[in-house]
Amino acid sequence: MADAPDLAAALIAENFSRDEAGTLRIGEVPLTELAKEFGTPFFVYDTDLLRRAYRALRAAVAGFAEVDYSVKANPNPAVIRVFLDEGAGAEIASGAEFDAAVTAGLPPERILFAGPGKSAADLDRVIAGGIGEIHLENREELSRVAAAAERHGVTVRVALRINPGATAQGGAMRMGGKPSPFGFDEEEMDAAVEAVEAQGRLRLVGLHLFAGTQGLKADTLLGQWAYGLRLAARIAKKIGRPLETIDLGGGLGIPYFSGDTPLDLDALRSGLPPLIETLRADPSLAGARVVLEPGRYLAGPAGLYVARVLAVKESRGSRFVITDGGMHHHLAASGNLGQIVKRDFPLAAVTDAGGERAATAVVGPLCTPLDMLARAAPLPPLTEGDLVAVLQSGAYGLTASPTGFLSHPMPAEVLVDRGRAELIRLRG
Ligand SMILES: Cc1ncc(COP(=O)(O)O)c(C=O)c1O
Structure with missing residues (x-):
């Protein structure tokens, strides 16, 4: 678990899996299915x-x-x-x-x-x-x-x-x-x-x-x-x-x-x-x-925070992936929960079919530069509609976040237990 890219990959290998199409699964359930069923963004925990x-x-x-x-x-x-x-x-x-x-x-x-x-x-x-x-x-x-x-x-x-x-x-x-x-x-x-x-x-x-x-x-x-x-x-x-x-x-x-x-x-x-x-x-x-x-x-290790890409923007040589999830749900991942040095949580593309990786900033929908889920995540190319997942998100995620800021809805929370997904918090 030496580098950030390896940390995400190592955690996925240890705790999660990908299907043949490269789609990330939690407890054998593809995150794309959960996104379809419960909408985004959402937290999901594996029993x-x-x-x-x-x-x-x-x-x-x-x-x-x-x-x-x-x-x-x-x-x-x-x-x-x-x-x-x-x-x-x-x-x-x-x-x-x-x-x-x-x-x-x-x-x-x-x-x-x-x-x-x-x-x-x-x-x-x-x-x-x-x-x-x-x-x-x-x-x-x-x-x-x-x-x-x-x-x-x-x-x-x-x-x-x-x-x-x-x-x-x-x-x-x-x-x-x-x-x-x-x-x-x-x-x-x-x-x-x-x-x-x-x-x-x-x-x-x-x-x-x-x-x-x-x-x-x-x-x-x-x-x-x-x-x-x-x-x-x-x-x-x-x-x-x-x-x-x-x-x-x-x-x-x-x-x-x-x-x-x-x-x-x-x-x-x-x-x-x-x-x-x-x-x-x-x-x-x-x-x-x-x-x-x-x-x-x-x-901590049992949880993922999953958000959907709304736009991919190139600005003066830097790529910003703008998602529907952010610091209002996951303050810790944005680096604003007491971290002195802001470093990226492990973050992965939900569907990763290979493709060349580039250091990518992943930001949320809030009107503040603090709303960043990652500053330089090594991600494959992403487009509108794709999903990203923040790992190590089962502890101090939603409960430690300023959910009222900008009045976006609360995310859903889902618990997966032996292949079955249960909604444990309604969105809204
Ligand atoms: C009294 C007490 N117990 C337990 C905890 C949980 O700490 P951790 O999640 O680091 O195990 C805290 C964290 O602030 C605490 O204040």
């Missing part, structure tokens, strides 16, 4: 790929952690249901995500709530709904959760989200954590523990550490997790009772760009024995449920 990612990760961390799903990556209830069927719980970040998880059939006690700004209304909603755990991130929230627990006359299970005092570099954690709105700074951890323990309606059961997203290196993740276990032991010692939950977050990455190397699950697995030993050796941690709650790793 088998969602399951495959979940099972691979669960197997890699077996004996150490359970794998839950971070709903923010893709909150479509049909997608959540796939992971629920595999045995996952969920991490949610709003009342609406709580409803999506419950609608998907997840028992509320299998859901935990993280996020730096939980409103009183959302807290009421999740507490009334019987949520399993709320992860506290600041002082005001601590008081708000305590007040909500009082209003509902219940005891709420909480964990402390900690912003570590060290950052991961390779396998090691070096002192000098970053400022962050997420969680209590590690320096304040003891005081935060005391503040929770002083609240009669809050029961401190765990620690939450989420040290960063898009981690492609096993030893970095292992270093973060080991650090999390040390913090957990400190909390347990301070409260004088064993912990029940150690949430080590998500953040497992997938390759998007030229040169990205996929996360090596074998390396992850082989680094776990010392962590398992740390847990076993400490009675205050041995009974705790260790949780990973990734989103991107589980949902």
